[in-house]
Amino acid sequence: xxxxxxxxxxxxxxxxxxxxxxxxxxxxxxxxxxxxxxxxxxxxxxxxxxxxxxxxxxxxxxxxxxxxxxxxxxxxxxxxxxxxxxxxxxxxxxxxxxxxxxxxxxxxxxxxxxxxxxxxxxxxxxxxxxxxxxxxxxxxxxxxxxxxxxxxxxxxxxxxxxxxxxxxxxxxxxxxxxxxxxxxxxxxxxxxxxxxxxxxxxxxxxxxxxxxxxxxxxxxxxxxxxxxxxxxxxxxxxxxxxxxxxxxxxxxxxxxxxxxxxxxxxxxxxxxxxxxxxxxxxxxxxxxxxxxxxxxxxxxxxxxxxxxxxxxxxxxxxxxxxxxxxxxxxxxxxxxxxxxxxxxxxxxxxxxxxxxxxx
Amino acid sequence: xxxxxxxxxxxxxxxxxxxxxxxxxxxxxxxxxxxxxxxxxxxxxxxxxxxxxxxxxxxxxxxxxxxxxxxxxxxxxxxxxxxxxxxxxxxxxxxxxxxxxxxxxxxxxxxxxxxxxxxxxxxxxxxxxxxxxxxxxxxxxxxxxxxxxxxxxxxxxxxxxxxxxxxxxxx
Numbered sequence: 001x002x003x004x005x006x007x008x009x010x011x012x013x014x015x016x017x018x019x020x021x022x023x024x025x026x027x028x029x030x031x032x033x034x035x036x037x038x039x040x041x042x043x044x045x046x047x048x049x050x051x052x053x054x055x056x057x058x059x060x061x062x063x064x065x066x067x068x069x070x071x072x073x074x075x076x077x078x079x080x081x082x083x084x085x086x087x088x089x090x091x092x093x094x095x096x097x098x099x100x101x102x103x104x105x106x107x108x109x110x111x112x113x114x115x116x117x118x119x120x121x122x123x124x125x126x127x128x129x130x131x132x133x134x135x136x137x138x139x140x141x142x143x144x145x146x147x148x149x150x151x152x153x154x155x156x157x158x159x160x161x162x163x164x165x166x167x168x169x170x171x172x173x174x175x176x177x178x179x180x181x182x183x184x185x186x187x188x189x190x191x192x193x194x195x196x197x198x199x200x201x202x203x204x205x206x207x208x209x210x211x212x213x214x215x216x217x218x219x220x221x222x223x224x225x226x227x228x229x230x231x232x233x234x235x236x237x238x239x240x241x242x243x244x245x246x247x248x249x250x251x252x253x254x255x256x257x258x259x260x261x262x263x264x265x266x267x268x269x270x271x272x273x274x275x276x277x278x279x280x281x282x283x284x285x286x287x288x289x290x291x292x293x294x295x296x297x298x299x300x301x302x303x304x305x306x307x308x309x310x311x312x313x314x315x316x317x318x319x320x321x322x323x324x325x326x327x328x329x330x331x332x333x334x335x336x337x338x339x340x341x342x343x344x345x346x347x348x349x350x351x352x353x354x355x356x357x358x359x
Numbered sequence: 360x361x362x363x364x365x366x367x368x369x370x371x372x373x374x375x376x377x378x379x380x381x382x383x384x385x386x387x388x389x390x391x392x393x394x395x396x397x398x399x400x401x402x403x404x405x406x407x408x409x410x411x412x413x414x415x416x417x418x419x420x421x422x423x424x425x426x427x428x429x430x431x432x433x434x435x436x437x438x439x440x441x442x443x444x445x446x447x448x449x450x451x452x453x454x455x456x457x458x459x460x461x462x463x464x465x466x467x468x469x470x471x472x473x474x475x476x477x478x479x480x481x482x483x484x485x486x487x488x489x490x491x492x493x494x495x496x497x498x499x500x501x502x503x504x505x506x507x508x509x510x511x512x513x514x515x516x517x518x519x520x521x522x523x524x525x526x527x528x529x530x
Contacts, residue, residue, distance in 0.1 A: 102401070197390075233400070307390040307394075310372055317368070
């Protein structure tokens with residue numbers, strides 16, 4: 001049986017790339033053996049993902065599918081030594097400039113991630129990207145015939161999850177009012193500080209009783225501490241730093257959100273806005289990276305330079321203007337239906353078959 | 360978005376911001392002030408660096424405090440003859456405390472000068488550290504370039520060895 005193993009740098013519970021790899025694995029198992037291997041594994045994922053050094057020896061007609069988003073020299077070395085054909089799934093490597101000051105070690109990994117692509121280029125037999133934006137980046141790096149395919153993307157995956165009554169209780173205790181939601185790791189380029197500043201304006205200038213829920217681990221501890229300090233100094237009320245949440249809890253938080261907002265200045269795809277849209281939550285995003293392409297008319301896309309005032313006004317409009325709300329909800333659900341149909345119609349397995357890699 | 364023109368919404372939001380600025384709800388420079396305060400917080404959290412700007416402000420406040428030191432006493436009084444008594448007492452007391460006040464003022468000036476020297480020293484050290492760090496980084500990047508080249512060579516060699524072994528097996 002031919003092997004179609006996948007390699008990712010880090011596997012984490014709730015991590016978008018890990019989720020996509022799990023979805024892809026189900027498809028790949030229909031045509032061969034398929035497991036996921038990673039250099040760094042969150043203990044919560046230990047049953048689903050194996051260590052990279054356990055990747056069994058392969059044959060030249062097997063395929064290794066590599067998900068690129070961050071660089072680690074050990075992964076690069078392991079891939080360069082493999083005899084299998086390598087298929088690239090590019091999720092975007094965030095520009096390191098966003099991390100140089102706060103987390104130089106992480107910035108170095110990102111730099112390596114881009115550099116790694118040039119080292120692997122000669123070994124890659126099929127290059128795919130999960131957005132046109134990411135495909136263009138690969139083309140600029142010298143890759144040819146890059147296929148745009150959001151393999152493993154299931155934006156509505158949480159809509160069928162049973163809500164958590166504990167989370168409903170926690171939301172009532174910690175927030176207690178309609179809230180704006182953001183789901184993302186707490187990182188400088190995700191710009192959660194702009195949302196806190198916007199909420200400060202919404203609460204102090206407009207007197208609106210809207211809270212803020214930030215779901216996501218503080219991947220950059222100093223930025224995370226800065227956000228807590230900012231909320232305290234601006235006296236933003238009804239804010240909950242929810243950190244990492246289980247799927248049941250996250251589904252509950254999405255379901256109850258009044259508005260979803262993202263001020264991120266760089267996104268290679270942007271899954272959380274899609275997840276919010278799948279719950280029919282009016283969504284406000286910044287036009288950055290692939291965001292506009294991803295939401296494609298299903299969300300209110302603010303200009304790239306939008307600051308706290310523009311976000312405050314957009315949040316107020318999406319909260320108070322009922323006509324606008326219903327238009328945004330309809331648009332969101334239509335976009336999710338369109339995206340789901342597009343994802344279902346083209347799978348990675350079909351692409352591998354048409355490229356002669358799975359037949 | 361169906362029935363909704365996103366450009367129109369953004370234009371409306373811009374108009375609202377302009378109106379609120381005109382009405383004074385959004386003070387001019389509010390966004391810049393919010394951003395600058397947050398960056399200040401991050402700087403303090405990130406590096407625990409000595410803030411030379413804060414040190415400079417402290418130097419200024421010591422200088423101002425030293426120069427504003429006053430010796431003239433208040434001689435107003437509601438008691439008949441009280442002002443005269445206060446005036447006389449002030450003259451006697453000031454004769455004794457003037458040298459002390461001058462010493463304190465001199466001390467203030469010296470403290471300000473010392474703090475300013477510390478501030479200059481910290482700034483110079485910080486600039487030197489930054490230069491040194493950039494030199495080290497340049498060296499690291501040079502070495503990385505060499506390693507990259509070696510990786511390519513090694514990979515190529517490994518491929519050739521594998522090919523040779525495979526050819527030999529076939530023979």
